[in-house]
Amino acid sequence: MGGRHLRQSADEGAIRRQLAAYANARQRGDGKMLASLYSEDADEWRSVDRRTLKGRVEIAEDFERTPNPSRTFRLDIENIGFIKPDVALIDVKYFGTGPSPDGHASYVMAKHGAHWLIRSARISRYPEPSPPQQNRDDSRGRPTGSPAEVRVGSVLRSPQKTKDVMPVYPAAARAAGVRGVVVVEATI
Structure with a gap:
């Protein structure tokens, strides 16, 4: 051995x-x-x-x-x-x-x-980081329009291929006018 x-x-x-x-x-x-x-x-x-x-x-x-x-x-x-x-x-x-x-x-x-x-x-x-995309919020604070790509683990996926993943923009960042900050909530 x-x-x-x-x-x-x-x-x-x-x-x-x-x-x-x-x-x-x-x-x-x-x-x-x-x-x-x-x-x-x-x-x-x-x-x-x-x-x-x-x-x-x-x-x-x-x-x-x-x-x-x-x-x-x-x-x-x-x-x-x-x-x-x-x-x-x-x-x-x-x-x-x-x-x-x-x-x-x-x-x-x-x-x-x-x-x-x-x-x-x-x-x-390694994939290039995607530029932040600005989405308008609906009355409940959810993004509308054409959603940005979402990073799941190390894979970048379009929202159509990412079942229960939805970007949620933090209220404090939205209120401050910050663009590109995203918290992702996922149901797995």
């Missing part, structure tokens, strides 16, 4: 180093270095453009197509879990500038010889 733990610890260190190299390649805008951290048959799906890139060549070409000399990029590893001794699932938060400023990514990495390579990536940008 102890040998497996030591091996996983060494593999976790190797994965962390690979992801540090990944962050460095993104920071420098080095598409070739970035692609070398993927397996030949890798795929990458991004919520930004809802595209799936297939293989090292396509990943490198796509990355180099959007140069950004003032780019910044940082990864914070949230979890490394081993599915098998040579396959790991990694969850990260990323922070940066450019086409994908901040978000979450999940990587499936597989061990190829002595190296851990990204086999599959799912990259999702």
Whole structure:
């Protein structure tokens, strides 16, 4: 049992180093270095453009197509879990500038010889905060007209898809003329 733990610890260190190299390649805008951290048959799906890139060549070409000399990029590893001794699932938060400023990514990495390579990536940008929308109140203080989108957990939904969720504007904020402050009451 102890040998497996030591091996996983060494593999976790190797994965962390690979992801540090990944962050460095993104920071420098080095598409070739970035692609070398993927397996030949890798795929990458991004919520930004809802595209799936297939293989090292396509990943490198796509990355180099959007140069950004003032780019910044940082990864914070949230979890490394081993599915098998040579396959790991990694969850990260990323922070940066450019086409994908901040978000979450999940990587499936597989061990190829002595190296851990990204086999599959799912990259999702955090949604932009929606601008506040002003609604007129009816006689009972409830919003009327076209309601604003409502954030339920981390998901932004239109009111038509959010059953018992209704924005309620606090009376004190309404009286002070404050716009955009919303308390959400939900029946679950």
